Amino acid sequence: MNASRPASVSVLTLARGRQDHLRNVILGLAHQIRLPDELVIAAMQDAPFEDLPDAPFPIRQIVVPGEELPLARARNAVAAEADGDVLVFLDVDCIPHPALVSDYYAAATPGSGLSMGEVMYLPAGAAAPGWTIAGFDAVAERHSDRQGPPSEPRRLCRDYRCFWSLNFALHRQDWDRSGGFDEAYSGYGGEDTDFGRTLDAQGIPIWWIRGARVYHQHHAHCMPPIHHVTSILRNTEIFAAKWGHRTMEHWLKAFRMMGLIEDTPQGLRILRDPGPEDFALCAQADDMPYAASARVIRALEARQATIPLTDRTAQLSGAAAS
Template sequence: MRDVSILTIARGRDAHLRNVIRGLEAQTVRPRELVIGAMQSEPYTDLPETSFPIRQIHITRPDGELPLASARNATARAAEGEVLAFVDVDCIPHPEFTADVWNACAPGRGLVMGEVAYLPKGATEAGLDFARFERLGVRHSDRQAPPPEWLRQCDDYRCFWSLNFAMHREDWARSGGFDEGYYGYGGEDTDFGRTLEYRGIPIWWLKGAKVYHQYHEHCMPPIHHIESVLRNAEHFASRWGERTMGHWLHAFHMMGLIDNAPDGLRILREPNEADFALCRQTGDMPYANSRRVLDKLEPSLDSEAERRAAAERGEAWMSSVAAE
């Protein structure tokens, strides 16, 4: 056994969680433990049998909002392993996952981000078949390909994505963990990446430590979380002097959902079914993508370069008054 604690946070998603556990039981090197940050009052039951211990910690909020940052911190505090590997509940680890993160995470190295392949709808219905997952899984168009040289430093903290990352516990302690002023959906990842940059803790792309993202319907941009996105964007601004999630804010603005008022972002109207139809991931999409929606919202622009430039202008405008 290599001394790796696997940490995941979840609310619902019982079937996804069971597949994660089955993936961990299939590891060539077993993890020390799985710690589940259950963002619900009831424990998960009928979980698969494992050769390693599973512990559940319950983290909830009175308002029912998702305590994503708090839950990740709580699982890290409870973990006993030397290496902390955070895996989202919809991500099935490749059989070499534990061995890969153990080999990559040394004291002082910083944070490593493993590979992610997105599975189409129905890919897990027949059980775990990693050869099939490898054939079917695709890389997200907004994510960098894995480096051929095993590790490559990432120079842009905004690339950090919490669905699959690992750190030696000494580096985790240096980071201070996720800021718990974020709750609900959005912003805590970018804040954590910014904190790492501020504290001089490097971020690395890793070839390996692969996970397979299980299909589930999602909206992107996340209009089903519009209130928490706006709140967390303003919290980010209070800490760093500018907003984050600018591409989402730009899309919300183009859809007529929000405005940038003198006293901050405000919701003009609630999303309707037409908005959800525009943003909803469908069965033929392995993953949701805001770029697809922005392209539809900017039909008058002639080229991809013009559309991207317009999106960047929108992001800059949404961020420019953050500290006013």
């Protein structure tokens, strides 16, 4: 950081569609205690967004097309485009608390590593026009599968697999040192864990911090993400070739238990496409603030426990012979 001037902050987000979600992100940034110096949007579609709300900071867009979600490439693109010393990455469905930018501004100093702020999940309808932060705080919930904020200002995250890109920040010096996200990954899944593993290998610490809160806007989602089986299988094999073992094992476990995939000597293989029963099991209902893989895996394990052992053996033998 240049000691002769204060650090600048670039907020970076990626979006395909989600116009209403993006509008709420901009409104949340417009009410920051410490305004960002810019917002850079990667439009993962054929054209930039139109009719965005006015904001008290510059908004720039870059188009990052791709039939599958180019998540790794888009994050690298917005970081390369940004002018800021501090890079704040927000998913487009995350409305920032008014203190988010100031919290990350304090945390993301040169060499300090990557910081992950708090995430709260909103029920359906909570982010309707006229929303307030006080209203969010009254109804938002923490995710049962995720680490909560530390009681101290920050706590070292000792498991790189806990990194996820929903809400994080780091100084540009640490970003440059990391090399960014690996663009071998395309579509959904794997690029986050790969980035966390890269930071771990390079000795760049990952921190949980208290504050830097976002409110995750409710939207239809499946967890485990059965709508992304193809890219998850491809990306876990890319991870295995790079690091010597697969990632996203909890999702792979659920896919196996649902009969969607199997292991073969040649690698993972898709057995069938997910059907209505699978989506009914994994989908986030309107009364659920978030989808959770652990809930689905528990249901699958309970279902499997009711199947007689002889039937389970026959199912396994049939799958192996197919």
